[in-house]
Amino acid sequence: MSDDGAGDRPGAPAQRLLMLVGEHREDVRAALGEEQYALLLARLAALAGTAADDDRAVSRAFQGVRVLLTRLPLPYDHPVHLALDSDRLAGVPPGPAAVLDARELAAVLTGSAPAGPATGPGTDPGIDPGTGGADPDPGPGSLLGAHERLLRAPALPADEARARCGGAAPPSELIRLSDPLGREHYPAFQFAAGDGAPYEVVLEVNRLLLADIDPWGAAAWWLEGNTWLGGAPASLLGRLPDRELVGAAAALVEED
Numbered sequence: 001m002s003d004d005g006a007g008d009r010p011g012a013p014a015q016r017l018l019m020l021v022g023e024h025r026e027d028v029r030a031a032l033g034e035e036q037y038a039l040l041l042a043r044l045a046a047l048a049g050t051a052a053d054d055d056r057a058v059s060r061a062f063q064g065v066r067v068l069l070t071r072l073p074l075p076y077d078h079p080v081h082l083a084l085d086s087d088r089l090a091g092v093p094p095g096p097a098a099v100l101d102a103r104e105l106a107a108v109l110t111g112s113a114p115a116g117p118a119t120g121p122g123t124d125p126g127i128d129p130g131t132g133g134a135d136p137d138p139g140p141g142s143l144l145g146a147h148e149r150l151l152r153a154p155a156l157p158a159d160e161a162r163a164r165c166g167g168a169a170p171p172s173e174l175i176r177l178s179d180p181l182g183r184e185h186y187p188a189f190q191f192a193a194g195d196g197a198p199y200e201v202v203l204e205v206n207r208l209l210l211a212d213i214d215p216w217g218a219a220a221w222w223l224e225g226n227t228w229l230g231g232a233p234a235s236l237l238g239r240l241p242d243r244e245l246v247g248a249a250a251a252l253v254e255e256d
Contacts, residue, residue: 014062014094017083018101021069022108024080029109031072035226036252040068041109042217043210048103050213052096057213062094064210064217065102071252150219151177155185164191164198172212173203175219187219189234201242205233205249221249228252 021028029037047061066084074081155177161170161184170176170186177185190202202222211218222234228248229236236245 013083013086013092014066014098015101016086017066017069017080018098018105020079020083022105024078025109027074027078028069028072028080031074035221035224036068036071038220038224039217039252040065041106042220043068043214044102044106044109045216046214048099048106050099052099055093055096058096058098059093060210060213062098062102064214068252147177147216150187150216150223151179151185153219153223154188156188156191158184158186161186161191164195166197171198171203173206174198175206175211175215175222177215177219187222187234189222189237199237201237201245204242204246208246208249209252221252 028040032040043061043064047058047065050057050061052058069080070084072080076082156164158170158176161174161176162168165171174190175187177187179185190198190206192199205222206212206218209218209221223232225231226233226248228251229240229244233245233248
């Protein structure tokens with residue numbers, strides 16, 4: 001990530017923010033819990049996999065990263081905190097360079113090589129070990145390793161998910177994960193037992209988690225341990241009041 005002349009380019013506040021997160025990565029990781037750090041990696045992967053020429057998609061994906069960073073309990077004079085304020089006040093769209101910067105930042109945070117350029121909507125460098133120099137034997141902290149763990153969870157294929165939605169296209173709020181062969185997986189916890197339809201609370205929480213632009217981060221929130229709730233949220237569906245699940249998701253993503 002380069003900051004040369006960043007102050008003169010559109011999207012420069014976003015680029016500078018990502019650069020500073022990389023420079024102060026130890027502070028960032030210490031300030032985030034393991035759950036939120038994993039979510040940060042997933043949201044960076046979502047931004048890195050966005051088509052750089054799709055301004056709206058880039059802006060939405062970057063906002064997912066930015067909202068999470070605003071939760072950092074850093075001193076007000078910390079460079080990352082100051083960069084967040086600068087980005088907010090500037091009101092400048094992140095621009096296509098944010099996609100490359102997110103890819104490079106993810107590589108710095110995971111210790112992997114940067115992936116190649118995004119080739120189109122939905123490109124996800126980090127899933128396919130044959131692209132972008134991804135590690136073919138990922139460790140547990142890598143993006144690829146996290147994706148593989150999530151893909152091992154029980155899931156429905158696209159045709160069954162459509163059937164559960166009354167034959168209509170599944171709503172965008174449902175988490176949809178793609179494997180290296182391009183097959184779509186809808187995590188099964190999103191649907192009521194038997195042949196039931198999607199849980200309304202799942203759709204509500206997924207909207208808060210920006211599941212349409214960051215399905216991996218949303219899936220990680222549901223399927224991995226959650227200190228707020230005392231367990232994986234997916235395992236608590238029907239056991240906890242819906243408002244507690246919504247509250248836990250809102251507490252994670254709400255902007256200060």
